[in-house]
Amino acid sequence: GQNIDQPTEMTATEGAIVQINCTYQTSGFNGLFWYQQHAGEAPTFLSYNVLDGLEEKGRFSSFLSRSKGYSYLLLKELQMKDSASYLCAVPRGGSYIPTFGRGTSLIVHP
Amino acid sequence: GAVVSQHPSRVICKSGTSVKIECRSLDFQATTMFWYRQFPKKSLMLMATSNEGSKATYEQGVEKDKFLINHASLTLSTLTVTSAHPEDSSFYICSASVRTGELFFGEGSRLTVL
Numbered sequence: 001g002q003n004i005d006q007p008t009e010m011t012a013t014e015g016a017i018v019q020i021n022c023t024y025q026t027s028g029f030n031g032l033f034w035y036q037q038h039a040g041e042a043p044t045f046l047s048y049n050v051l052d053g054l055e056e057k058g059r060f061s062s063f064l065s066r067s068k069g070y071s072y073l074l075l076k077e078l079q080m081k082d083s084a085s086y087l088c089a090v091p092r093g094g095s096y097i098p099t100f101g102r103g104t105s106l107i108v109h110p
Numbered sequence: 111g112a113v114v115s116q117h118p119s120r121v122i123c124k125s126g127t128s129v130k131i132e133c134r135s136l137d138f139q140a141t142t143m144f145w146y147r148q149f150p151k152k153s154l155m156l157m158a159t160s161n162e163g164s165k166a167t168y169e170q171g172v173e174k175d176k177f178l179i180n181h182a183s184l185t186l187s188t189l190t191v192t193s194a195h196p197e198d199s200s201f202y203i204c205s206a207s208v209r210t211g212e213l214f215f216g217e218g219s220r221l222t223v224l
Contacts, residue, residue: 102153
């Protein structure tokens, strides 16, 4: 089977740094995705990691450790607009059909 | 990036009626599209995988006769909620993959069944 676990909710202060963790169990790893979803809207793609290490993209970075079944999304210089749900997604083993975690609701306050 | 358009964005219908939701890939051909359902503050739950020119593959627990999926062309997939009931009220989202695994989502359709 497949299992993805991430915290339900996190809060942070504007301008700060926040790390959202995701642990997963899957067979036949085909990469890990992070998506951002604002309330009432569809998700938008943030990052894709298939190799171990850190991928940096502007204020957002994503890290992957395949041996530990672990990833995190790092958000720097937080802005109010970063308040959203962040979804970790892992394709099912042997396919490219992603299964989503429950999402982490990030609340950024002044 | 690739653009996926979903219509309608909001629909309200009476219990017992059917509702059709369209999902179009605007600037690419999508041989495979995915239909998700999302309840408030919950994650995306895959309902079915829509394959162009063949029958959709439904996830366990999803009623095929209630959620009809048609993928008649490389740019259009439709989801029809038949004989809708209040418990079918939800946010339905379609998506298509252009590269390995990366999904581009439609805007979503919020269905309210009275």
